[in-house]
Ligand code: GUN
């Protein structure tokens with residue numbers, strides 16, 4: 001066992017933050033040998049219970065759960081900052097050519113390293129990530145994730161139509177490959193697999209049906225896709241599925257809406273769609289920097305709260321502009337605040353933080369496993385320096401309450417705030 005003394009940030013079941021200015025975090029093995037949080041609370045209350053346990057002190061630091069990125073594309077790391085006239089031209093001009101490079105195995109291996117280094121630098125300890133349509137892109141990422149001890153979830157992209165040579169896959173083979181990858185990776189150590197239809201326009205009915213059949217056969221595998229991001233995309237789906245009630249309902253018809261199904265964007269949806277998300281247990285991966293960069297629109301937080309479906313935050317790199325959860329939380333605040341095209345709401349900083357940790361874990365069906373510092377959670381946590389920059393130090397020194405402290409870090413923070421990252425209890 002080992003223990004860490006610092007301020008602690010964790011979350012109650014209702015999503016409220018619990019802050020302990022002088023805390024003790026005790027880490028040790030559970031019955032199966034996993035390194036988990038054994039205790040977290042006030043130093044004064046806990047210290048006497050652990051005589052002989054070595055305590056590492058982090059004066060002036062805050063220990064917080066590692067961030068969870070609910071939707072990201074590891075092969076798009078080099079696509080960040082590629083401007084285009086919206087989603088569909090951006091896919092054609094930048095994204096598909098970059099993803100085609102992953103046909104070369106060595107390129108995929110090299111980019112897996114770069115991507116996982118970026119996650120670590122930014123304090124992200126779990127991601128639900130797209131790979132490319134090449135099955136070995138999954139192997140490259142998950143082999144390196146396994147070496148690093150990360151809880152990572154990934155999937156081979158399915159796209160057997162409306163996709164150029166180099167990324168388009170073949171229907172039957174894509175389903176055979178997906179099942180082989182599920183068997184190879186899902187539940188191996190901390191790794192998980194996600195069935196990954198790119199989006200309805202890029203998949204034939206046969207491919208979507210096959211994806212749904214696999215989802216039924218492997219109910220604890222994840223599903224990830226995109227929905228209702230962009231108006232041109234939605235128009236296209238309406239042409240392809242003229243009888244569908246909505247874009248989201250297309251996925252439902254193929255058995256792709258259920259718990260552990262995570263849909264990026266969910267911007268242009270109505271209350272019937274929101275109820276469909278709520279009632280199926282599917283979740284939205286809100287991707288605000290991507291939505292602003294590609295000019296897609298604004299996620300409606302008022303609608304999400306009113307109807308009540310699962311949601312959490314995501315970078316969506318490379319449509320997204322940053323791996324930093326601080327940048328994503330700030331963009332989510334601004335997107336929620338926007339009140340000209342939808343109701344504007346002011347999200348509390350603790351809610352923004354929850355959406356990137358315990359709330360994201362809940363969306364993944366991993367609450368109590370990751371995203372928090374409650375006893376029993378896996379020991380993925382980060383040490384934050386609230387004085388990492390001169391301006392941040394001025395702001396956080398004068399913070400009058402927890403919301404002011406968190407908001408200062410959200411607005412002014414980036415990877416400089418993340419001082420150390422612990423994965424499975426190891427720095
Ligand atoms: N829709 C289909 N593919 C993609 C992608 O790679 N990124 C985003 N943001 N939307 C998509």
Ligand code: ZN
Pocket residue numbers: 071072073226264316319
């Ligand atoms: Zn995406």
